[in-house]
Structure formats: C-alpha cells, structure tokens
Amino acid sequence: MKNTLLEAKEELDSFLEKKVQRTNMTLWRVENGEKYKEANILFFRAFVRQVQTFLRSQAFEQMVKNPAFIENSKHIWTEADSNHVKRTVDLHIQPLKKFIEEGSIYNYFIYLAEVGGQSFIDNARKRTMKAAKIPAAASTSAIFVLKNPMYQRILGRKANLLITSVDNTTKQWLSNQIISGKAEGVATAEIVKTIQTKIPETFKYRADMIVRTETSNIVNQMENQTAQNNDATDKEWQVAGENVCDICDGNEGDVIGMDASFPSGDDLPPAHPNCKCYITYTVPPYIDFSNPKWTGQ
Numbered sequence: 001m002k003n004t005l006l007e008a009k010e011e012l013d014s015f016l017e018k019k020v021q022r023t024n025m026t027l028w029r030v031e032n033g034e035k036y037k038e039a040n041i042l043f044f045r046a047f048v049r050q051v052q053t054f055l056r057s058q059a060f061e062q063m064v065k066n067p068a069f070i071e072n073s074k075h076i077w078t079e080a081d082s083n084h085v086k087r088t089v090d091l092h093i094q095p096l097k098k099f100i101e102e103g104s105i106y107n108y109f110i111y112l113a114e115v116g117g118q119s120f121i122d123n124a125r126k127r128t129m130k131a132a133k134i135p136a137a138a139s140t141s142a143i144f145v146l147k148n149p150m151y152q153r154i155l156g157r158k159a160n161l162l163i164t165s166v167d168n169t170t171k172q173w174l175s176n177q178i179i180s181g182k183a184e185g186v187a188t189a190e191i192v193k194t195i196q197t198k199i200p201e202t203f204k205y206r207a208d209m210i211v212r213t214e215t216s217n218i219v220n221q222m223e224n225q226t227a228q229n230n231d232a233t234d235k236e237w238q239v240a241g242e243n244v245c246d247i248c249d250g251n252e253g254d255v256i257g258m259d260a261s262f263p264s265g266d267d268l269p270p271a272h273p274n275c276k277c278y279i280t281y282t283v284p285p286y287i288d289f290s291n292p293k294w295t296g297q
C-alpha cells in the first residue's frame, strides 16, 4: 500500500516535471512557501523603518532648516547643497542592521542551504535509480540537515554581508529623492510626501529582488557543495523560467567539469537577477543516494 502511494506520487512528480518543463521545481517550491514570504516581509519592513526613522530624525530636521530648503528664499540649489544632503543621509541614516535581525536572515539561509542539499540528493537519487532501472519508490532518500559548523559560519557571514551591502543603494535613493526635488524647486513638505508615497512600491520591489536573487544563490551554491562532497564529476546547465535570455541559453548543452565555468563566465546559476536556471550533476554509479557520503553533517 505504502509503495503504491509512493509510486503514484513519483509518477505525478515526473508528470508535473514534464508538463511544466523549464520550471525549476526546487525554486518554485521555495518561492511559493511561507519562509520566502516571511523573508520578503522582513526586508520590506526593515527598509521602511530605516527610511522613516531618518525622516523623523533630528539630523533631517536640522538639514531642512538650512536656507537652501526654505521656500521662496530665492536660493538657487547648488552642487554644495546636493553634497550636503548626501553627507547628511550618509552620516545619519541608521544601518539596516538595526532594523533587521541578523539571526532571522541566517535562519532563512540555513533553510535554503538545506533545500539545496536535499535537491541534489533527491535529483541524483532519481537519476541513478532511473539509470539502474529501479523504481524510485523502492527505497527512501536521505535527509539533508546542515549541521556542519564551517558551512554554518559561511552562511552567517553571507547573511551579515547581505544586510550591510544594501545600505548604499538606500542612501543613494533617498539622497536622489531629496536632491532632485529641491533642484526642481519642490517644497520640502511635498518632497517628504512624495518619498512616503514611493516607499511601498520601491521597497517592495527591492525586498523582492534581494530575496529572490539570494534564494537562488544559496540554493545553487549548497546544491553544488553537496554535489562536490558526494563525488559528483560533471555539471550541466538547464535553462528554466519564462523568457530565457541569451546569456543562459548559451550555457545549456555542454557537460563540463565541476571546476569549469559556463560560457557566460558563471560557475552556477543565477546568471542574472531573476534567473531560474538550475544544474544537473553527473554522479558515479557506485554512490548510493539512500545513504550518500555527505548530508550536511
């Protein structure tokens, strides 16, 4: 009974894979899951709070008392005024780190790493069993749990780096909003209002872009690491997603060594933001994927 159900599930899986060909099922599942949504919301909220805190800060209040900000003062906006805005934003906007818990991003990264590791094990198992003409339901797969301290440390550093690296873009965006408004002679209160109106769309887009790209990055990297630690010998680029671009299209077709780069120069997907491509790995026939060598421990 159990086997019949499992077989039916595997059949359905392979039917779905054929039917929705060119869909990266691993990413698709992540992107439709709760944890992905939560990570998106985390970034979005942190961005909003970061900018709101600055707009309500004393530094901002001080800045707009400057003659250049006073309406009808006949002051012509200068390069020096623009630089003053940039400096104020630079110095006084608090880092995103203050508004987002690093641990929550780290936990999301661990989850992604486990999805990547599991994806390698499951796919390699399916392929080896298929090659040996054994029905996939005939054995259970190993469970990948990332307990290895070295990889945990790497992911911690990545989470930290991501949170710090986005600050410059936020500063630039905010400075530009203020500077371009003032240069066009818009009243300060109007500029603040415009910024408030733009915040939801701007940061929803940014949170989505960051989480989407980072998700594909971590999943692919840990999948590749698991492949290497389990003696995979070769890799092959599979294009996926809607409107596959020329960059990715050119990567498909060759089976290359684990250390080699694809024609685009990438070792792994994503080749660009929103890239949904994935890799299939060649594994030696002696490896038993119901009990692989490395499962993240």
Ligand SMILES: [Zn+2]
Pocket: 239, 240, 245, 248, 269, 270, 271, 272, 275, 276, 277
């Ligand atoms: Zn791609």
